[in-house]
Amino acid sequence: MIAATAAAFAAYKTLGLHEGYWAVFTVLIVMQASIGGTLGAATDRLLGTLLGAVLGGIGAALGRTDTVELGLVLVTVTGIAALVASIRPRLRIAPVTAAIMLLSAPPGAPVELFVRDRIIEIGLGGVIGVLAAMLILPARSHGVVIARTLAVLSHIEAMLRAQADALTAGLALPSSPQHGALRQALAAVELAMKDADRERASRLADHGIPASVPRTLWRIRNDLVLSGRALDEPLPQAALAALARPSAAMLTAHAALAARCSAALRNGGTVDRGDVETCYRTFGTALDVFRRSDAAATLDFEASGRVFGLAFAAGRLHRDLLDLAGRVDEIAPKKGPVADRAPPRSVDR
Structure with a gap:
C-alpha cells in the first residue's frame, strides 16, 4: 500500500x-x-x-x-x-x-x-x-482460500464435538451462535474463490482448488443444521440408551475427519480417513437394531421424527465429509496413483 x-x-x-x-x-x-x-x-x-x-x-x-x-x-x-x-x-x-x-x-x-x-x-x-x-509481496488467492477454508473446518469440528457431547450427556443442544459464524466463514470462502478464479482467468495464477469445495462445505453446514434440529431437545431415554454411544462416537469420528482435512490442507497432503467408516457402520447397525425393537414402537411421532432425522442427517454428513476429503486429496500434490475407494454405505431409509 x-x-x-x-x-x-x-x-x-x-x-x-x-x-x-x-x-x-x-x-x-x-x-x-x-x-x-x-x-x-x-x-x-x-x-x-x-x-x-x-x-x-x-x-x-x-x-x-x-x-x-x-x-x-x-x-x-x-x-x-x-x-x-x-x-x-x-x-x-x-x-x-x-x-x-x-x-x-x-x-x-x-x-x-x-x-x-x-x-x-x-x-x-x-x-x-x-x-x-x-x-510487491504478492498474495495469491490460493492461500486466502485455504486459510478461510481452515476457519470453516474449525467451526465444523467444534460443532460436531458439541453435538457428540450433548448426546453423551443426554442433554439438549440449543441453537448455537456457531451457525452464524459458520455461515459468515463460508461466505468468505466463496468471495476468496471468486478472486482466485479471477486470477486464473487473467492468467496471473492457477489456484488448483476445485469449485466443488465451497459447495461441499455448504452441504456440510446444512447437514449440521439438520442434526442440530434433532438435538434441540433431549432424545427419548429409549433412543439414548440404544443410540447415544454409537451416535456420539460417529460424530466424534467425523469431527476428527474434519480436523484431518484441515491438517491435509495446511500441509499439502492427503486425508487419512481413520476409523470414520467403522464408526459410521457401527452407528448404522445400532440404528437397525433399535428400529426393530419394541422401544422404537413406543415413540410418538415427534420423537420418532427427531431420532430418524438424526440418522438422515448422519448419512448426509458422512457422505459430504468423505466427498470433502476427496476434494482435499485433489488439491494435494500428486505423488503417485491413488487407490480407488469404495463408496460409503448410507443408513438413510
Missing part, C-alpha cells in the same frame, strides 16, 4: 494531471488482500468510473448554474447511475463518480477533457494498484 501510494503520487505529479489525486484515492480503494481481489476491485472501479464519468459529463455539459436546476440534474444523473448499478452491482461506484463529476466540474472547462482526465486518473490508480499487488 505504501509503495503503490508513493507510485501513484509520483505518477500524477510527473504527468502533470490537474486532479491526479484521484489516482491516489483509487489505489487506496482497490488494494485488497490478494491479487485477484485487487484486480476485481480495480476493474469494477474502472467500469463504474466510465459510466459515472459519461453521465456526470452529460450533466455538466448542460451548463446549469441555478441551484434548483443543478439539483434536478444531479438527482436525475445519480438516479440513472443508481438504477444501472442496481442491475449490475459491479457498477456501484457509478453514482458517486457521476455526482463528483457534476459538482466538481470547473466553470468553463471543456467537458470532454474533464471526463477524459478523470478516466485516465482512476485508470492509472487501478493499474498501479494491480501492479503493486502483483510485484
